[in-house]
Amino acid sequence: MLSFVIWDVSPEILSADVFGLHLEPRWYGLLFASGFLIGQQILFHIFKKENKPARDVETLTVYMLIATVVGARLGHVLFYEPEEYFKSGADMLRILKIWEGGLASHGAAIAILFTFWLYTRKKKHEGQTYLWLADRIVIIVALCGCLIRLGNLMNAEIIGKPTNAAWGFVFAGPARSAVTTPFPDQVLKVRTVRNQAAQDTVVAGQAYVPLTVNAFVEKEFANTDINSFAQRDLPVALGQSREVREHFNWNIKPFSPAVSSEGGETVASVNVYGVPRHPAQLYEAVSCLLLLFFLYWLWNRTKERTPQGLLLGTFLVVCFGLRFAYEELKEPQVAFENELPLYMGQWLSIPAVLAGFVILFIASRSKAGKAVSGNS
Secondary structure, three states: OOOOEEEOOOOEOOOEEEOOEEEOOEHHHHHHHHHHHHHHHHHHHHHHHOOOOOHHHHHHHHHHHHHHHHHHHHHHHHHOOHHHHOOOOOOHHHHHOHHHOOOOHHHHHHHHHHHHHHHHOOOHHHOOOHHHHHHHHHHHHHHHHHHHHHHHHHHOOOOEOEOOOOOOEEEOOHHHHHHHOOOOOOEEEEEEEEOOOOOOEEEOOEEEEEEEEEEEEOHHHHOOOHHHHHHHHHHHHHHOOHHHHHHEEOOOOOOOOEEEEEOOEEEEEEEEEEOOEOOHHHHHHHHHHHHHHHHHHHHHHHHHHOOOOHHHHHHHHHHHHHHHHHHHHEOOOOHHHHHOOOOHHHHHHHHHHHHHHHHHHHHHHHHHHHHHHHHO
């Protein structure tokens, strides 16, 4: 039995009724906001060390927040689903509905770089040139990239391809909404666990993990035809969900549904096999975190004497170079990517990596020039 991770985490932090409103704050939103709040404090520290006005940090935070949200949303619309949003009769207002999902980091990067140009036009005389600012901001961008990818992990989105690696994740969370959505009053909670009575199985070289999906039902409902729910309704609800079909395989040794009691609660269960996948979100989150530490270390060595473009070039080469590699481990986000020689994320990463090498070359020449001037 391999030690695959059963990832059965709710994307909501909690579910509560407050003053007549039903609130379900999500981990993604909290992590997204935390990136800007923590990043702002890092920028305050950097500006203080380099004797720049602290009030500029607040202005920059607003610029970056708007650029990130607008750029990421438009990037998804234009790069991944233009035919969906611009087809005849499409509701153009859907572009504004970011809560429905669909954000692209490449779009955010383009928007942020454009925003820097707007900001530095008025600040260059204060020593805040375009490259100076970009070098400091990419430290914050690395932090935000880490937290946003952790948010994707909590949402079980941007999933990886199937793997037999022992650290593979079985994303079981989608089973929760698949069952509670059609039975909101009857099902209190859903929990998916490894079925300890069965063994992992391998089909066509791919390992599958035996799981049990447990639906804890409301007492009055449990006193009705609970057996019918377990044998018919629960398997149907799971089988009709596209998200569940991505993570569960129904064709391997089907188990009989069952009804049991746990802690005084009635539980309807169905057994399935889960598909272990690369935790691509976690790969990128850890990479961004390590990149954050490395960029901060580079800046902290020389601070205001840091060659302009060094941090920006490093960020572009490392971040988008790794993004190019990680795309091979991810499932395509949209169907048309299957027809391309490279995934869309890879096509968009290539110019970023090339630009990074150019900026690093310029930074090295600038540093060499300063060294020559200093020795003459």
